[in-house]
Amino acid sequence: FLPKKNILIIFSGQSDTPAHPHIVRGIKSGLASGKDFHTEYFIEYMDLPRNSSEAYYQHLLALYRQKYAASRIDLVIPITGPALTFAVQHRDEIFPNTPLVFTAVLEDELKEIALPADCSGILADIDFAGQLDLILAIHPRARRVAVISGASSIEISIEKQFRQAFESYRERLDFIYLTRLPLAETLERIRGLPQDTVVLVYIVLVDGAGKGYLPAEAAAEVAAAADVPVYGSFDSFLGRGIVGGRLLSFEMLGVKAGEMGRRVLQGAKPEDLPVSGHGTHLNMFDWRELKRWKISEDRLPAGSLVQFKTPSFWDLYRWHAAGALLLFFLQTALVSHLLIQRARRRRAEKALLERLTFEEMLSALSARFVLASPDRVDTQIAQELERIRGLLDVDRVQVFELSEDGLRMTASHSSAGKETPPPSPEIDLVEMPWARGRIMASETIHFADPDDLPAAAEAEKAYLRSHGVRSGVVIPFTAGGAVHGVLTLALVHRSRQWPQELIRRCGMISEIIANAKARKRFENALEQSQRFNRLILDSLAYHIAVLDRQGIVIDVNESWRRFAAENAAAAPEKVDRGTDYLDICRRAADGGDPLAGSALEGISAVLEG
The missing domain is CATH 1.20.5 (Single alpha-helices involved in coiled-coils or other helix-helix interfaces)
Known part of the structure; x- marks a missing residue:
């Protein structure tokens, strides 16, 4: 449970003064940072400028005495000098022993008030030199400054201060002091000012004709009448036609007072808190007026607040x-x-x-x-090259056979498209050592352009250009661990890249062709071997039959066949290919033929090893 603190805020002016809501908002903001109590606010508006009679003053005193007789006030915050004077003079009879924290009091006003020990607060300390320096930074070509202020005692005190502060600027600027004049005359005199002039409005509570004004409304009339930029001194003027400036912020006056009041409520003694006006000014500007007077935001001080910006x-x-x-x-x-x-x-x-x-x-x-039979392999290769050329979309496909010494390649099969130059029937590898080395190492050569080949392949590049080859692949094929030839694919009308997948497929085709050619070589060799064996057998005069390990006749020579034909009548059965010769000998031996028994014994011994 947090204790409650009752806060009394006293304004000397009327309730609809534009600055008052800013001050109240600031006070509440400053006090709200306290976490050890909650607050209840009482706000009074004395309206003294419009009611200056003694009777009104006494009536107000009696009202407050009766109103707060039964209430415990923990902190009184008077706003401006007249409210502080009233609080100091009558505190003991309205809210006795209650600490005072004032704000928005001018330094000259404070000098006229005998403050009790438990009283401190925030001065309305106008930064006259800072305001003028800011204006000159934004308007470096300004040569005149028209300064406007009213005729009340407060305004006369402020006038004394800004005249003194501006004395050091007289060599650079001409000052036009429009002070203590009727507002109507002031408005007339600011019309048609030279373009190198700026107007600075301080405060007009009472003009030279004795007429009272709300300072923000008076500033609005000045801004409406002037043909040059108008700057102000209080943040309540912003939004009423002034450009802005280094403004005394009523909200910051409230914030500082609230922060000091919070410290007092937390146990600090007011007499230990120095009176100060520090931190109450803000550089604030009206975006609409900046646009009107063509003032770039880049010319404003860093951290400036620009309000009323049209989104x-x-x-x-x-x-x-x-x-x-x-x-x-x-x-x-x-x-x-x-x-x-x-x-x-x-x-x-x-x-x-x-x-x-x-x-x-x-x-x-x-x-x-x-x-395909061996005699059909070459025809089959030629047909397959036609299919491969169409499938792989190349201009020419060739199969070359490599000479035994590896120095020459001879084309054995070729397929070329229309308008494709005729293939080379033979390629001499002696003049192309780089290509020969790669081929003999069974390494694939591929190029999208002859210039892609390395510098060591200059002879190969020249050969390709002379034969119109723009892109190609050379795939060696092997059999028994030796390179026997190559499969080549060439383009003469265009270039192309050769992805690894395509090269892999070409290699598989090359293997099949290589196997077909190897089978043809093997079968041709086998056929030649068989013919040679036949000639040897037939040339012998002896009767010869060739048996397998089971004793089956697999071949006979010409002498055997001739002897068999001549003795066909006497032989019980014909002995030729496919005959079980051991069985014949066995049956003959069983029939009592001693020669057959000897032959059976000898042949069986040989077959059994």
Whole structure:
């Protein structure tokens, strides 16, 4: 449970004075930072400028005495000199022993008041030199300053202070003092001032004709009449036509008083808190007037407060616009993502289709070579090169066979498109050592342009250019660990890149062709070997039959066949290929033929090793 503190705020003026709400807001702000109590406020407006009779004063005193007789007031905050004078004189009979914290009191006013020990506060200390320095920084070409003030005792005291403060500026500026004049005359005199003039309004409570004004309203009339920029001295003037300036802030006067009052309520002694006016000025400006007089905000001091700024479209709708832009970007990102995903899916589908098509082609290619007889392999290779050229979209495909010494390549098969230069029937590798080294090492060579080849391949570049080759691949194929030739793909009408996947596929095609050529070589060699064996067997005069390990006749020579034909009548059965010779000998031996038994024994011993 926090204790309650009753705060009495006393204004000497009327309730509708524009400065009063600023002061009250400041006091509450300063006191609100206290966490050890809560507050209740009582606010009185004495309205002394409009009611200066003794009878009114006594009536007011009696009212306050009766009103606060039963109330405990913990802190009294008088605003301006007359309210402080009233509080000091009558504190004992209205709110005895209550500490006083005043604010907005002029230094000259304070000198006339005998303050009790438990009283301190905040001065309305106008920064006259600071105000003028700020104006000159914004208007460096100004040569005249018209200064306006009223005719009351407070205003005469202020006039004395600013005349003294401006004395050091007289060599640079001409001062036009429009003080203690009827306001109507002042307004007339500021009309048509030279353009190198600025107007500085202090305070007009009572003009030279004895007419009372609210200072902010008087400042508004001055700003409306002047043809040059008008600056003020209090923040309550802002928004009424003045440009601004280094303004004494009524709200800061309230804040400082509230902070001092909070310390008093927390136990500090007022006599230990010095009277000060520090921290009560703010550099404040009206954005509308800056625009009117074409004053750039860059010319204002750092940290200046610019009020009444008309919000731009962006200021009004930036969150809507930001939300719309964010939504747009999110939608764009989503659509882009979907488009990218679709493109990737299509590329993947295309790649998969190409892969499946290639694998089907590869499988069919391999099957066709498997089924082709040795005498059909060359024809089959030629047909397959036509298909490969179309599938891989190249101008020319060639198969070269490598000479035994590795110094020459001879074209064995070729397929070329229309308007493609004829292929080279033979390539001498002696003049192209770089290419020969790569081929003999079974390394693939590929280039999108001949210039992509290394500097060591100058001879190869010259050869390619002379034969019109703009892009190509050379894939060696091997058999039994040795390079026997190469498969080449060339483009003569355009260039292209050779992705690794495409090179891999070309390598698989090369392997199938290499295997087909190797099978042809093997089968040709086998056929030659068989013919040679046949000639040897037939050249022998002896009767020879060749048996396998099971004793089956797998071959006979010409002498055997001739002997068998000549003795066909006497032989019980014909002995030729496929005959079980051991079985014949076994049956003959069982029939009592001693020669058959010896032959069976000898042949069996040989077959058994």
